[in-house]
Amino acid sequence: MGWRVGLLVAWAGYAQVRGFLWEGGQPLSGQRVWWAGTTMGTLTDSAGGFSLGWPPQWPAWLRTDASPDSLTLSGPPEAPVVWDLRSPVTRLPTQVIAEEGPAVKLSPREPQAIQTWSRQALTAAPCCNLSEAFEGTALVDASYSDGGLGLRQLRLLGFEPAHSPLSYENKPLSMGLYRPWAAAFLPALWVQSLAVAKGVGSVQSGYDGAAGQIQVQYLSPEEETHTIEAFARSTGELLLASRWQGRLSRAWAYTALTNAGGTPWQTSFLQDHNGDGFLDVPLYQHAHALGKLYRRDSTGGLTEVEVEGLWDYRWGGQVTFRRPAQIATLQAWGTYQEAAWVQASARRGWVFSEGRGLSWLAQARLWDSQLQAGFNRYGARQPLLWSQLLYRQPLGDTRWLLQLGVEGRGAYYAESLQTWHGYDTTWRRPEGILGGLAELTLTPTPLLSVVVGSRIDWHSYWGWQAVPRLHVRWQYAAAGALRLSGGRAWRVPDPLAETFPFLFSSRLWKMHFPGWPAVEESWSYGFFWQQSFSVGGGMLRLSADGVQAHLRRALLWDIERPGQIQVFSADRPVLHQTLYGEVQYELPDRLRISFSYKHQEVWWPLSPGRVFRPLLPRDRAVFWASWLTLSRRWQADAIVSWTGPQRLPATWESPQVSYTPAYAILTLQLTHRIDQWEIQLAGENLNNFRQSLPVRGAEAPFAPTFDAALVWGPIMGRMGSLTLRYTW
Template sequence: MIRAIAGIALLLIPDTLYAQTISGKLFGATETGMEILPGGTLQLTGNGATVRANENGVFVLNADSVSDKRIIASEPGYITDTIDPGRRTYLSITLRRNAHILKGVTVKDSRAAYLANTAVKTEVITQRELSKAACCDLAGCFGTQASVQPQTTNVVTNAQELRILGLSGVYNQVLFDGLPMIQGLNYTYGISTYPGTVVDNIYVSKGTTSVLQGYESISGQINLESKQPDKAEQLYLNAYANSFGEAHFNANVAGSVGKKKRWHSLLALHSVQPAAKVDGNHDGFLDLPQLKRYMAYNKWRYGNDREHGLYIQTGLRIVQESRTGGQTGFDAVRDLGSNTVYGQSVHYTQPEVYLKTGYRFSTRHAIAFAAAAYFQDQHSWFGTTKYDARQRSAYLNLQHEWQWHRRHSLKYGVSYRYQRLEEQIGFSDNSLGRSFAGHYRTPLSVPGAFAEHTFRWRDEQIVLITGARIDRHQVWGTYFTPRAMLKYAWNNHHTFRASAGSGWRQVNLFSEQINLLVGSRDVIFTEALKPEQAVNWGVSHTYRFDWSAAVNGTLSADFYSTHFRNQFFPDYDTDPTKAFIRNFEGVSHSNGLQVEASLVFFKRLEFRTAYNYLDVYRIENGSKILLPFNPRNRAMAALSYRTKQDRWQADLNAHWFDRMRLPNTSSNPDAYRRPAFSVPYATVNMQLTFRYRKSLDIYAGCENVANYRQPNPIISADNPFGKYFDLSSVWGPTRGREWYIGVKYRIL
């Protein structure tokens, strides 16, 4: 209580009493201006006190009782400078590039994963962190993290989603280069089509986030930032193969064109070749699908959005993919739609394009425009169910950025979201009497307007972001979405955050609930589905410490609570042979607590551990019903060690999952029943990497070292055309131990 009163009193003290504090921002000179230098070192000559600039380049030094207030500013790749502040208490420091050091070298952040010093608690996963695992696609990039849980939605085709706060992946917004590219039909397999080789950083935020990207992000946001053409390796090659026979090949080429070399381009090619047919648990079904994928991605960049003048960023990507799974004897050419050999076959083509451009008139004014569009054409068979779908989507966003005061900035604008999703469902054999064949249309046309204000006080010691948007759905009318985020940095060590806001989203039924198509359940529609709505609030505390020059780390804790006003989840419990589709407007809550610790020893040994508590439930008929597939308790630990010359790197991570509630199968025959809860289990993954002259990496590893498998994951696997065949009770690993080896080659 005394500390809280003292903290409030400190906020009320006039600026003049803080004359013993020197603060400012650290920049680095560029060819056309300057850029922020996050992580730069500032040292006070008088007492040797040292701090690092945060992610926004801001630093604060305590110069109390120090006679020599000169500051030594340094950053790898830049010339160290000594600045005498005189009587000034605020400095803007710009370091010049060291041409000898930077020639032919790309400077990267030395941290593998860290918490950004932003108003929203944001975890940043860098390329260095991604190197700790094979990270073949986006779903495989979270093995050393606790906030995101990859979850399989269809075990036969290995469709996956990314869960935050124990909620389905549909409730968190997945962005690519800040744009909502994964939605609707693309949701089913979209996260698997982004290889780790094109990733620069991944930003993970839980709970309420900015209104600038839209009205979604109910449980959080994942922003996948691709490599920048002007900073990427000139050549990057990666080849990978696992013990099942699946192979991945990647090639990136980057360069600049034009007389002044102001246009920069990145071309990324990605290919996956199918595995052999493997049935390790002998249930007659393949442990992983035979996957074939080709992807090409070309990104162009001109200028810089932080510098005066025009900037342009544009990208074009095309994906062609096929997945084949099912019984080991299934032939994708001979047995499509067969009622004697069960199989699943998915083929789709998806081209997409985006543009981000703008013009910065001054440090105070800038306009920005973003546009994205994609098309997907998909042809699928799930047993005797034929599913064909097409989707056209577009996104437009125009905004003005106005720094109207040193402490205040405003962003406001208009947006438009368009979707036309058409799905055709039919049956080659309908002996089970399923009733949901037909043509389905899921349109979306939502114009919107938004505004977001940011208030910064005492060099971002306090940051308050308030925003709101108004959007109009073509059927359900107008939605108001307010959000607020607050950060208070008590000092250089302690940071407190709080957030609150609402969100909503339209349901895309079959693409988001693929299990409705792959089993034998009949789908029963009881009413039209309304958009889902929820309110989320959360609080967090972060403690950063430097025990010595050899040991530093971070402790953090956060709690988020989500309250749904309307929610949809297929009712699998009432009848195991049916799935009922209805709105749920009763009490539905998700409460999530996470405690995490991260330690770094001698800049070579990293240790991270985290614990998650999830309470995700509904109140039905006065009783608390846990939502399925959510472990009440979850824990992880990760250990990474690099030798002094960075020649060898060893990584190990372990995950433990508590039991989960499963769909009710008590009315099934004995052979097809499953327990009400799963059993706790753990997985361990490891990798060893050898580096040669910073150009060649050879890595090998093993996932699921203990070879743990969920017993009998597929209900009625012996009779896949019977009425009890069901894939909706998969809760753990199904394909056992996986060895892999790979090689990377780069020219910087």
């Protein structure tokens, strides 16, 4: 009898569960599969196959990085397990946004290097809008651009914000004059996941985007859940957001999203930590709502209608500033902006036999804003229409895929600028763009894919513009891939909208544009490498990226002379070079550690000659550690971000070029989940680092030496926040 027991134990030690991981019938390679609650895991091969030893006990649950769901096995299977994932996924030919997965994921299967962020990653740091969601990575910067209204814009791989367009569900968001505020006005609660596409993107995403694209996926209307979220920060900021999802009938689903709040208290104690008499953060009142109706038919086609609107009023300046009349009487220096935005969009999709499909997207919006900073005034109003029609057709079998499209855009620009020294300019221009695109995807084997795309657009002022692009992916191992990308991008800059943060100063303005701004074109190239290893029961993921772009007629601003700003199109090429690396180690369901580092070289031709781009760090690094209990009830996140020195142009106080000190910021957050509640307590900038002299000439704000636009670090010191989230 003893030898039988020994034989049984020995056999159990070698017993294996074999299976295949698929997604919609297609194999998923290079994905981690493990038994929940254990360190027993492996990677799927090129056919999606995997083999695991028996779990410690039955029933057992299989988990994978590719899905938030698990597969339950009540006992040893008699045949290979086939796990076909069919979670809701929004697909673009070169982009995938999964419903949820690991906190940060980089798939080796996509032609373009795309890093997806789940909701768990987006809420790992105090975050009430998208511009605050990237604290845990050096890939995207979101620093303040001024000391007045506290505008934060996203810089992908160190490029300018305009070089990495923001879109949601395949529709443009940061388009036109609304671009500077697109990320700051997008509530974090509305976002299910996002994808950061590194390097020049697909021609379907547009003719711009030299650095890449950030694609946001809103919460799915097919989930019948409701959430209310309350957010409070020690600066006096209060926000209340909600999401309501359900069904009106068996065919139609709906989503209603709201976000409202502001800063009801204005005191030196809450908002003036450095004691210079100026508010360290802007105060505001804000309301934002979105409604969506959604229907999916039996063939897989869909119909979607969406309406969205927001109103925002914010102000800053001296602590004593309360109303605009105080500016005219020189009682207090202040700045304020009132903005409104309405948008309606529609989507219709048809699915035919043999993999063919047709989709139509349309969008109409109106943006209106009025801003005053001291005696400087800027007004902007823009109606805009956009539409795209795409057709998808496999050629022969699924190894060849052709996509054809037509896209059109019409807008009217109405801008005005009046400065304190009498500079007055008004821009009135209609714009029409119509173009066609074609993209061919070749996948001869699961290990190699090539995407060749081209589009040609006609601009109502600048005429024809061609955009060729190429993406190549070589998956040299089950968990390793190398990608190459290259192509052209172009755009017509918006000089006033892209430089208005310098209105928060007494600088003398000069715009060097006799008519339309010149077309800014770029040729961008990049390599993107990733590799994963199983180490110590966890997964070690390595990635390295390099991007280089040559820009012609780039929109630049020159603030090298104290008290002046000149905005112009460069007559010499501008070179952007960025190296980015990231190391991640993850123990499933327990611990995730990441370290990311970015080095960038951006040289501008300005009045002193060729100089490094002002107010941009050459080096940046971020360390992020996240710990999660097996019950998933407790989660702790620690983020340390380090920013290197930045070039500071000459000022009235310092007539020589100087460099800011390097600094680090510590952020801690503790999350507790119990039943339907989620509670988050966070501390930001716990080491209390603050920029010295964020407002220059604060003692005489109406004098020519005043400048609140040279912001290179945090203005507000140590902060605390509390988030309460209830879902049912």
